[in-house]
Amino acid sequence: MPPTRTHVRTVVDTAPDGHPQERDAPSAAGRPCDEAPEGTELHIIGVHLYLQNSHGQILLGLRHPDSKFGANEWHFLAGHCEREAAIRCLVREAEEEAGLLVDPDSVELVHVIHHSDSPTARPRIGLVFRAHSWSGTPRLLEPDRCVEWRWWDPTDLPAAVVPYSRVAIEGIVAGRLYSETGWGE
Template sequence: MSFVVVPASYVYLLRDGNDGTEVLLQLRQGTPYMDGHWAAAAAGHVERGETAYAAAQREATEELGITEVDLSFEFTMQRTQGGEPIDERVDFFFTARAWVGKPRIVEPDKAGELRWCPIAELPSPMVPHEAFALSQLGTSHRYLSHGFDTTGGQP
């Protein structure tokens, strides 16, 4: 049996709101994964020969129609689904507070809504590993794990 690790990049656009920091989220629809759940407004697989940083930039343009995204690396997450037969994942999480253009749904077949949400009051349901990631923003953690038999997601 071969072992496959699938890399992905996530972009959380952030802004200051009346109730603290807000994050732009999308409601997933028309996809085979977590339809009806809230998730990063821009995210996707890193393609062969592409860096995680370049993938984040590309996804922000493809999914939100924005460019020149001023990305800040937050952390990497290694995840699995606790014994289910899926490939393991390595996710790279970025935030941005500056970009060019107004974020909009570019792929309406994959996203039903975009919404600015206070990080302290995330909508439900959220994609579980992304809810965990958002709870770790602003911490000093640079490595997270999710879905393994560990406590607290840290090594």
């Protein structure tokens, strides 16, 4: 069966100044086609870099003690997609956060983690990518967010790792592609 493609329909109206004006056509329910159906909760998409050195160690950053998220915990080099493709986001974040240059053609998806931090927080989907080709030495380019980069054996992690990051790393080591956390387990 061929893949389904979704297109946003556009309607051209005349604006008050007489110029054409485009807008999304409403769906049958009266909402623009690109809005989520009623009852759907939109998720935040995050990208995470599972970067290994020549010794098989993975790179984690120690979150700043004043950070709203994961204070004093080790976490992947990560970021949120900002209306961009996930791999493009990963490449951008690696350069912005640590000065690393990641070859986008060498990136593979190694894990997906679906998590919820609390019943009131927006749910998240974390895409964890491994980069097979990269260059640079990790540098602290956002010291207000990360105070240290360090390489760790993925089977011997420090105690203070962001919980969903630990679950994802354990999943990768075990060869699992998907994990869930925070959904009332």
